[in-house]
Amino acid sequence: MGEFEKALEKYAKYVIQQARTNLTKGKKNYSKKLYNSLSYKVSKKGVLFPMEQYGLFQDEGVKGKDPSKVSPNAKIKGQQAPNSQYKFGSGTSKGTFKQFTALMAEYAQKKNIRFRDAEGKYSKGGFKSVGYIIASNIYNRGLRPTMFFTKPFEKGLDKFSDEIVLGFIDDNLKLE
Helix, strand or coil: CCHHHHHHHHHHHHHHHHHHHHHHHCCCCCCCHHHHHCCCEEECCEEECCCCCHHHHHHHCEECCCHHHCCCCCCCCCCCCCCCCCECCCCCCCCCHHHHHHHHHHHHHHCCCCCECCCCCECCCHHHHHHHHHHHHHHHHEECCCCCCHHHHHHHHHHHHHHHHHHHHHHHHHHC
């Protein structure tokens, strides 16, 4: 492995470690699926960072379909990711709203999120109702960007750019 690849390796390890830390600190590490999927591949051409596809949505955020449909009692109103290239309801996703609702119901059950009646007892609506409300809220408002990957990617470039360039020059001088 040449100096260029060694420098890229250090950079990539830094990015992955920081991105995983950001997921954990940002409480976005619910199933550990995204956390565990973060990896890198270094070659003479550069470095790739494969991850679960929804990692892109978590990082950049997703525009909501229709923020005006959010409950008038909601604390946060409006579009969560107005500048995102991704949008709910664009028809490019493979999942359906029904599948998304089921996932949110599962999330509500694992996190024990339930409705209570006026007496403080759990109501009979169940996790499906909570899942539907969470799903419709996210679908309409969108997902706020976390920048869990973008920030360490850019910070790592600042931190390791000199080492990467010197490694590239060093390797090319050895070829002469």
